[in-house]
Amino acid sequence: xxxxxxxxxxxxxxxxxxxxxxxxxxxxxxxxxxxxxxxxxxxxxxxxxxxxxxxxxxxxxxxxxxxxxxxxxxxxxxxxxxxxxxxxxxxxxxxxxxxxxxxxxxxxxxxxxxxxxxxxxxxxxxxxxxxxxxxxxxxxxxxxxxxxxxxxxxxxxxxxxxxxxxxxxxxxxxxxxxxxxxxxxxxxxxxxxxxxxxxxxxxxxxxxxxx
Amino acid sequence: xxxxxxxxxxxxxxxxxxxxxxxxxxxxxxxxxxxxxxxxxxxxxxxxxxxxxxxxxxxxxxxxxxxxxxxxxxxxxxxxxxxxxxxxxxxxxxxxxxxxxxxxxxxxxxxxxxxxxxxxxxxxxxxxxxxxxxxxxxxxxxxxxxxxxxxxxxxxxxxxxxxxxxxxxxxxxxxxxxxxxxxxxxxxxxxxxxxxxxxxxxxxxxxxxxx
DNA sequence: TGTACATCAGTGAACGCGCGTTCACTGATGTAC
DNA sequence: TGTACATCAGTGAACGCGCGTTCACTGATGTAC
Numbered sequence: 001x002x003x004x005x006x007x008x009x010x011x012x013x014x015x016x017x018x019x020x021x022x023x024x025x026x027x028x029x030x031x032x033x034x035x036x037x038x039x040x041x042x043x044x045x046x047x048x049x050x051x052x053x054x055x056x057x058x059x060x061x062x063x064x065x066x067x068x069x070x071x072x073x074x075x076x077x078x079x080x081x082x083x084x085x086x087x088x089x090x091x092x093x094x095x096x097x098x099x100x101x102x103x104x105x106x107x108x109x110x111x112x113x114x115x116x117x118x119x120x121x122x123x124x125x126x127x128x129x130x131x132x133x134x135x136x137x138x139x140x141x142x143x144x145x146x147x148x149x150x151x152x153x154x155x156x157x158x159x160x161x162x163x164x165x166x167x168x169x170x171x172x173x174x175x176x177x178x179x180x181x182x183x184x185x186x187x188x189x190x191x192x193x194x195x196x197x198x199x200x201x202x203x204x205x206x207x208x209x210x211x
Numbered sequence: 212x213x214x215x216x217x218x219x220x221x222x223x224x225x226x227x228x229x230x231x232x233x234x235x236x237x238x239x240x241x242x243x244x245x246x247x248x249x250x251x252x253x254x255x256x257x258x259x260x261x262x263x264x265x266x267x268x269x270x271x272x273x274x275x276x277x278x279x280x281x282x283x284x285x286x287x288x289x290x291x292x293x294x295x296x297x298x299x300x301x302x303x304x305x306x307x308x309x310x311x312x313x314x315x316x317x318x319x320x321x322x323x324x325x326x327x328x329x330x331x332x333x334x335x336x337x338x339x340x341x342x343x344x345x346x347x348x349x350x351x352x353x354x355x356x357x358x359x360x361x362x363x364x365x366x367x368x369x370x371x372x373x374x375x376x377x378x379x380x381x382x383x384x385x386x387x388x389x390x391x392x393x394x395x396x397x398x399x400x401x402x403x404x405x406x407x408x409x410x411x412x413x414x415x416x417x418x419x420x421x422x
Numbered sequence: 423t424g425t426a427c428a429t430c431a432g433t434g435a436a437c438g439c440g441c442g443t444t445c446a447c448t449g450a451t452g453t454a455c
Numbered sequence: 456t457g458t459a460c461a462t463c464a465g466t467g468a469a470c471g472c473g474c475g476t477t478c479a480c481t482g483a484t485g486t487a488c
Contacts, residue, residue, distance in 0.1 A: 031242040031244060034245075036442085038441075038442095049465070053464060115334060123326060123330060123393075133397075136397050140398060141398070168406035172387075174390065175393075176383075179385065179391070179393075182386075183351055185334075186329065186351050195378075195379040196379060203417075247473080261433075264430085269476095
């Protein structure tokens with residue numbers, strides 16, 4: 001069975017996966033419609049008909065890209081904040097550690113982070129059907145849910161200062177990442193994003209830690 | 212003279228301006244390369260050759276769009292923060308008032324803010340030449356300069372808590388706007404952006420206002 | 423005031439290239455019995 | 456173990472359409488003298 005084979009030794013040279021990888025790089029650089037099937041197959045080394053074996057049309061490529069991105073995104077966040085909690089049992093301190101590690105991860109990328117597919121797609125959303133736009137929204141709602149849960153949990157042990165807008169504070173994580181990626185790209189400065197994440201951490205601390 | 216005529220009564224039906232207006236809407240919806248010259252001239256009611264009278268090629272359209280956007284952006288910000296200062300002589304309180312007005316302005320837009328051309332272009336920057344990318348960077352550096360100056364000025368009168376990263380705090384304004392626009396678009400929720408701006412205001416207050 | 427010329431804001435027709443998509447076909451591997 | 460059939464992962468050639476760009480030309484308005 002192909003399935004079980006893939007489980008024990010995932011083929012890194014899987015053609016479909018390579019198409020998606022090359023496509024993501026190209027789309028983040030030029031946008032979806034400027035990314036031609038022609039250039040993807042040239043990079044991967046198959047013919048055009050080979051492409052249409054894997055994706056019935058270009059829209060299905062977009063959908064597969066989005067699904068791949070979402071899965072990756074979830075894996076990375078799960079891992080980081082889980083590690084933050086392992087080192088600490090208080091939800092606030094675990095969160096602060098997680099944010100620190102997140103900032104460090106952004107800092108240690110070889111060069112400027114290539115960007116976020118969700119942002120790229122959202123600025124081209126008229127190209128896509130509702131299904132893809134919904135996937136994109138789902139990804140962002142997952143960020144909101146993840147951070148919102150954490151803030152609520154922290155608040156049960158650490159009374160917050162004032163009456164903060166918890167939903168907006170949860171969204172602020174995704175907001176700063178998306179915005180930080182844009183500034184980092186436009187100014188070609190890889191330090192911008194991690195520093196924004198650290199400011200978010202400062203803000204969280206200012207809200208929950210007694211002075 | 213055409214110039215003086217335009218000064219006394221700016222032609223609102225100026226063809227070139229209408230092309231730029233229509234182009235901006237289309238680019239924010241689909242991206243630059245999916246926006247065809249054909250659709251622009253159809254919307255404005257001229258022929259293709261008429262388009263090439265105004266712009267020597269498509270790249271020059273992009274440049275003109277960027278310049279128009281930068282000028283508009285500067286005008287709006289100048290006006291808002293000037294009004295904030297008029298009502299108040301302390302630089303901190305003037306800033307807080309300006310931020311409040313800024314948030315209100317975002318809130319009162321008819322529907323979801325259409326987005327930021329700088330963000331759209333930055334996720335397609337391989338389509339453009341260095342001149343356009345530099346214009347984009349210049350626009351963002353102007354935000355940084357504007358907010359950085361203000362923070363420095365405030366700090367002379369209100370000693371900040373801790374050792375804040377003022378550059379990152381200045382960038383945070385643009386970051387939250389860019390990120391807030393993306394979330395707002397993806398979730399079709401026009402309240403997200405203004406609430407992020409209000410959080411920024413809370414953060415500024417937390418840094419500078421004694422408890 | 424009239425004439426000659428220049429500029430402005432376009433028109434109309436044609437171009438060639440690259441794009442996404444389709445269709446009939448194929449060689450290698452997997453599965454049933 | 457051999458044979459028949461099915462599926463996988465593509466190939467190769469052709470398609471038509473839309474795109475950005477070019478070129479020669481034009482009618483209306485402005486300017487010099």
